[in-house]
Amino acid sequence: MRAKPNDVDLRERAAKVIPNGMFGHEATHLLPASFPQFFSRAKGAYIWDVDGNRYLDFMCAYGPNLLGYGDELIDAAATRQLALGDTMTGPGPVLVDLCETLVDMISHADWVMVCKNGTDATTMALTAARAQTGKRRVLVAEGAYHGAAPWCTPMPGGIVPEERAFISKYKYNDVASLEAAVAAAGDDLAAIFASPFKHDAFEDQALPDPAYARRARELCDQTGAMLIVDDVRAGFRLVRDCSWELVGVRPDLSSWGKSFANGHPISALLGSNSCRAGAEAIYATGSFWFSAVPMAAAIETLRILRESDYLERTIRLGERLREGLAAAAARHGFSLRQTGPVQMPQILFNDDPDFRIGFAWAEAMLERGVYVHPWHNMFLNGAMSETDIDFAIEAADGAFAQVREHVGELEPHATLMSLLGAH
Ligand code: PMP
Numbered sequence: 001m002r003a004k005p006n007d008v009d010l011r012e013r014a015a016k017v018i019p020n021g022m023f024g025h026e027a028t029h030l031l032p033a034s035f036p037q038f039f040s041r042a043k044g045a046y047i048w049d050v051d052g053n054r055y056l057d058f059m060c061a062y063g064p065n066l067l068g069y070g071d072e073l074i075d076a077a078a079t080r081q082l083a084l085g086d087t088m089t090g091p092g093p094v095l096v097d098l099c100e101t102l103v104d105m106i107s108h109a110d111w112v113m114v115c116k117n118g119t120d121a122t123t124m125a126l127t128a129a130r131a132q133t134g135k136r137r138v139l140v141a142e143g144a145y146h147g148a149a150p151w152c153t154p155m156p157g158g159i160v161p162e163e164r165a166f167i168s169k170y171k172y173n174d175v176a177s178l179e180a181a182v183a184a185a186g187d188d189l190a191a192i193f194a195s196p197f198k199h200d201a202f203e204d205q206a207l208p209d210p211a212y213a214r215r216a217r218e219l220c221d222q223t224g225a226m227l228i229v230d231d232v233r234a235g236f237r238l239v240r241d242c243s244w245e246l247v248g249v250r251p252d253l254s255s256w257g258k259s260f261a262n263g264h265p266i267s268a269l270l271g272s273n274s275c276r277a278g279a280e281a282i283y284a285t286g287s288f289w290f291s292a293v294p295m296a297a298a299i300e301t302l303r304i305l306r307e308s309d310y311l312e313r314t315i316r317l318g319e320r321l322r323e324g325l326a327a328a329a330a331r332h333g334f335s336l337r338q339t340g341p342v343q344m345p346q347i348l349f350n351d352d353p354d355f356r357i358g359f360a361w362a363e364a365m366l367e368r369g370v371y372v373h374p375w376h377n378m379f380l381n382g383a384m385s386e387t388d389i390d391f392a393i394e395a396a397d398g399a400f401a402q403v404r405e406h407v408g409e410l411e412p413h414a415t416l417m418s419l420l421g422a423h
Contacts, residue, residue, distance in 0.1 A: 068383025119147030132278025196243030205340030318342025324393030
């Protein structure tokens with residue numbers, strides 16, 4: 001394993017001035033020890049850590065990198081807007097241009113409210129639904145991630161139960177459990193949240209059962225509740241529309257973020273007229289929500305999404321990766337569970353209940369210049385090529401061989417074990 005002195009130095013400095021040395025989903029506490037915490041640059045499909053190591057990046061910044069880091073057309077649109085103005089006393093014309101573009105592209109949407117992070121969009125969805133219906137209870141699938149606000153954060157620190165008093169759980173893809181949760185809500189149901197597909201951490205992914213999606217729509221229609229699809233992670237990675245168009249179901253609200261400006265900071269709540277009054281009734285804003293630069297980047301990103309074959313290409317590349325990894329694993333006596341859409345793969349090992357094999361494999365991949373995640377779904381992007389995918393498969397072959405050799409000596413990751421034990 002190559003030493004990473006600059007990363008070590010930054011971690012030591014960070015430990016003094018940042019709680020835990022790092023916070024949030026990009027902290028490396030729950031990754032193998034050799035994973036770098038800090039990166040100095042990114043271009044196309046690659047990232048460089050602060051010690052100059054280059055990695056083919058299958059995390060894509062946890063989603064925002066959709067077309068390649070530093071896309072020149074998108075960044076030129078952002079730079080042109082920056083020269084005119086960014087955060088001003090009022091929004092620029094790009095706000096209206098962007099909202100019109102999104103309403104044109106997303107079948108269920110009649111209106112848009114822009115914001116900054118995915119959590120802003122999911123939280124506004126919740127409050128708009130309550131304002132629209134005058135009801136309180138909101139159903140969320142067990143294990144689904146919708147952000148870091150008190151009503152949805154997966155970590156209980158600092159949260160009081162009253163903040164979640166009107167949140168109930170159901171099992172994704174399980175019609176009976178959804179019906180039971182709706183029945184238990186009585187006449188107080190404001191909304192049902194659904195991820196486009198089951199993309200929970202630490203687990204196999206599952207595509208949405210159309211019967212479940214249709215039943216969620218019916219139950220909302222019967223009770224007057226709002227159906228919310230949280231497209232923050234999967235948006236524009238499955239289809240150039242709201243992801244549930246794939247199962248023929250239109251929500252009242254959809255939350256978007258991460259990728260639609262290819263990494264420039266912007267998110268959005270999109271809604272149908274069925275929830276316009278609710279959106280008009282809530283107070284939602286932020287100092288940076290109206291900044292024009294990310295809007296210009298979003299408009300250019302959306303143009304490229306409409307006019308290029310990025311989606312079909314990432315699906316082809318995802319298929320190539322899935323087949324190549326399965327074959328390489330089998331050559332070394334491993335069997336993988338590769339689940340979810342090929343362009344958003346979750347890769348777990350059979351017979352690896354405490355993830356020790358997955359961690360060792362991710363570490364061996366990192367050594368070979370490929371950044372994969374041992375328990376979170378990954379992402380392909382439009383800047384990847386067949387050569388990149390073949391490079392990853394070749395690295396995987398070497399990584400499987402290395403893990404096979406040491407499989408008897410592996411230990412589980414201590415911090416991860418204490419976290420999983422705590423749940
Ligand atoms: N919803 C989903 C499905 C997500 O994946 C995420 C982020 N991982 C969020 C909401 C929250 O987005 P953000 O981190 O931008 O607040």
